[in-house]
Amino acid sequence: MKIHEVERTPFFSAKRLFQTRVASLLLTCSILIFLTGCTDSTPDQNVMTEPSLPSVPVDTLATLPSPRLPNDSALTLRIAAHPERDMNPLTPKHTDTQAVFSLVYEPLMRMDEDGRMELVLAESADFNASYDMLRIKIRDQAVFHDGNPVRVEDARACLNEVIRQVTGDVPRALESPASLFSDEIVQPSESESEPIKTLPQDPEPTEKQPQETDDPEQGTDDSSDTENGTAENGDAEHDQEDSPDPISGMTTTLRDIVAKTTFTDALDGQRILTFPQEGGFDPAEYSTLYQYRMRALDNIDSVSIEEGVLYLGFHVPDQNAAQYLTFPVIPASFVRNTTSLVIPGSGEWKITPGGFHGYYSLHRVSSGKGISTIEVLPYDRLLDAVRAFDEGDIDLLFMDETTAPLYSSRSRIRKQRFEAPGHFALYFSGQKDSAIEARDRFRIALGEHPITVNELAAPHESARFPILKGDWRLFGSIEVHSRFDPTVSLTALERTGSSSPFVLLVPEGFLPARLFNRLEPIFLLQNMQLEIEVVAAADWFEKLREDDYDGAILTDVALCALDPVEWLDGLDGAGLWSWREYADASLIATLESLPACPVISDEESPEVRDAQYTSALRSVFDTVPVLGIGGLDTMVWYGSDVQGTMSGTWNAPYKEIERLTLWRP
Structure with missing residues (x-):
């Protein structure tokens, strides 16, 4: 029998030593790789997921202009408006111009968005108990842009001019209107639970007093009866005709006065105080309501001043007469001025004339954050202004009640609508x-x-x-x-x-x-x-x-x-x-x-x-x-560069315009 013997490798052989070292090295590398994969990667380490990018110059990194924030004093807005024949705010103006002028010229009172009357230049306004006289006090702090104070004489001159443009005449002035004003007064901002009944006026109360002649037209009236201490013009006869008869006790109503009122042929039936924007339908020409209230101006019997207080006297009571105090107030010396390019106002903005016809700009009176300049660009047709808006040449575009329906369906335009x-x-x-x-x-x-x-x-x-x-x-x-x-x-x-x-x-x-x-x-x-x-x-x-x-x-x-x-x-x-x-x-x-x-x-x-x-x-x-x-x-359209919203009303939409923000570079 043969016995096979197995060949043994020596314990300290070179071959065994080499195999052991290689295995240890491989094991160490595996452990290191495993540990490296468990650590957080950095941009330098993780070159596979975040490769290095080529360097880019710093001035080319921005893709959008920096916003023009409200603290930038050089912000300028561009607004479209019709060119006007003159710059007097008391003469008829287009509605878009009146919207701009609402920033420059202030009224005695203004109606807000829910129909409430708020005081502006007036410190107070109140009716007497019978609603046939209205008393207005002017704020002492009110100042025009030229530095002169707003006087009660300025307010009277402006109101008389508005009445003259509509009726062709001016009311008379009483010497002592305070004596006719009842001790019991009510505010025009209050209402009674029962309707006010028309009360007869005192028979011929004004014939006992001479008339003031501060107004140039009234001062040249040859019909004044100084011998009897009376001062009458064309309105005196009207007062005798339309006043209640003290003998019969019959009461004349405001409707009766409106029915009898006839104006001059040049003014009758026209929208006197406002021109609509070109291309739109003007409802005032067909409005029974507008004609009624305009003819009711003939109910104003007297516009008088006593001790720095303005008094309006009426033939018959008129509880809605406070809306006549919404006219712009300018210095009395400018009421019929149609040549000056700059007429002082008292608002937060003042006018600076431009270099060509129809162009002008507004500048804020007081310093502060936000919009500081408004450029008013003239356009004869609204269609041209709309085209300029689409091309980015106009930032804000106002449309009145005659043209807003034509463009209300335009999409992709930010709009703000005001109930008129x-x-x-x-x-x-x-x-x-x-x-x-x-x-x-x-x-x-x-x-x-x-x-x-x-x-x-x-x-x-x-x-x-x-x-x-x-x-x-x-x-x-x-x-x-x-x-x-x-x-x-x-x-x-x-x-x-x-x-x-x-x-x-x-x-x-x-x-x-x-x-x-x-x-x-x-x-x-x-x-x-x-x-x-x-x-x-x-x-x-x-x-x-x-x-x-x-x-x-x-x-x-x-x-x-x-x-x-x-x-x-x-x-x-x-x-x-x-x-x-x-x-x-x-x-x-x-x-x-x-x-x-x-x-x-x-x-x-x-x-x-x-x-x-x-x-x-x-x-x-x-x-x-x-x-x-x-x-x-x-309606107001906002351009794509304009951020923010204004808080105006239907005829004064630019209130708080300075709070808007521009993104234009």
């Missing part, structure tokens, strides 16, 4: 029964047709009544502007036989296609064929009185305050509807107890007053053959 005191409605003509029936037929058809009131009003906001949605008298009530809910079906009032025409009067230039596209099917549901008759402004009021039509689109705008009572009185004054004959007297009293201009009184809780006023509003308009369609608004 305007209203348009569908009026049904005819006798009481037939007119109310025609309105109810339309209501029912509107309820059955698959469209909403909002769509009917487009591009305007819907509005059932002539009152702002944010008006303080509604106290936040939104139901007052909700759509009508019909209580009967259309078949109850449906006509039989062939279709009959419905002749609708439409102001010339007021042709919103969407409105008439929605009206036509509603009339078809009533078996009527819509026929539109376009009427020019010169023939509008005469055509309304002819009563040979079925309906009319009424477009109204207020001088300052939108008030349902005055809107209805405007209908009455135009000969369309004597609403007081059909409405309940207590409901009329409720509406008259809250005039347009005041603010909330603390005498009655808002909840109770809200229910009373809104209920009366609905009930009264149920007796009137009108259907409210929509309201009006103004």
Whole structure:
């Protein structure tokens, strides 16, 4: 038997030593690699995920310009406006110019966004107990840009000039108006729970006092009777004619004065104080409300001064007269100046004339953060201004109530809309029964047709009544502007036989296609064929009185305050509807107890007053053959370089304009 022996390797051989060292080295490398992978990587270590980039010069790193923050004193905004014939804020101006001038020239009082009257240059303003005199005190600290103080004589001269432009005459001035002012006074910002009744004036109270002659025109009046201590002009005869008869006790109302007032042919029926933007429809030329309030200026009997206080006297009480104090105040020496390029104001901004016609700029009076300069660039046509805005040459573009509907649908533009005191409605003509029936037929058809009131009003906001949605008298009530809910079906009032025409009067230039596209099917549901008759402004009021039509689109705008009572009185004054004959007297009293201009009184809780006023509003308009369609608004476009928002109103949209921020390099 053979035995096989295994060959043994020596313990200390070179081969064994080499294998051991290699294994140890590999094990050490593995441990190091494992530990390295568990540590946090840095840009230098993790070269696979964050490769090094080539160096770039520092001045080319920025891709956006640095924002022009409000603490930059060199910020300049560019605004478009129509060129004007003169720079006097008391003469008629385009609406976009008036919006700019609201930064430069301040009024005695201003109406805010919810219809409240707020004091500006006036320190106080209050009526006497009978509402036939208004007393205004000027702030002592008010100063014009030329350093001269704002005087009560300046305010009187400006008001007289506004009245003269509308009526062709100026009120008289009393020597001692304070003696006629009752000791018991009420603020124009207060309201009584009962409507104010017209009280007879004292017979010929002003004939005992001589007239002041501070006004140059009044000083040259040859008809003044100095022998008897009287001072009369053309208004004195008017006062005798329109004042209540102390013997018969008959009371003259403001409606009576408006009905008798006639202006000069050059001014009658025109929108005196404002020019609309080119290309838009001007509702004031067709507005019964605007004509009513402008003619009510003839109710101002006297504008007087005593001991630094301004007094307005009225032929008959006028609780809404405070809105006449919204005119701009300038120095008395400039009231008829149409040549100066710079007329001092008292606002936060002052005017600097430019190098060519129509161009000027505004500069902030006081130093501070934010916008410091506004360049006003002239454009004859709004279309040209819109094109300049699209090209980035204009930062802010204002559109009034006549042009805002034309551009409200433009997308990708930041807009801010302001509710304006305007209203348009569908009026049904005819006798009481037939007119109310025609309105109810339309209501029912509107309820059955698959469209909403909002769509009917487009591009305007819907509005059932002539009152702002944010008006303080509604106290936040939104139901007052909700759509009508019909209580009967259309078949109850449906006509039989062939279709009959419905002749609708439409102001010339007021042709919103969407409105008439929605009206036509509603009339078809009533078996009527819509026929539109376009009427020019010169023939509008005469055509309304002819009563040979079925309906009319009424477009109204207020001088300052939108008030349902005055809107209805405007209908009455135009000969369309004597609403007081059909409405309940207590409901009329409720509406008259809250005039347009005041603010909330603390005498009655808002909840109770809200229910009373809104209920009366609905009930009264149920007796009137009108259907409210929509309201009006103004609009501001913001350029892409502009950040921030202003807090203005419909005719003064640039309030707090200095808070805007520019991103323009």
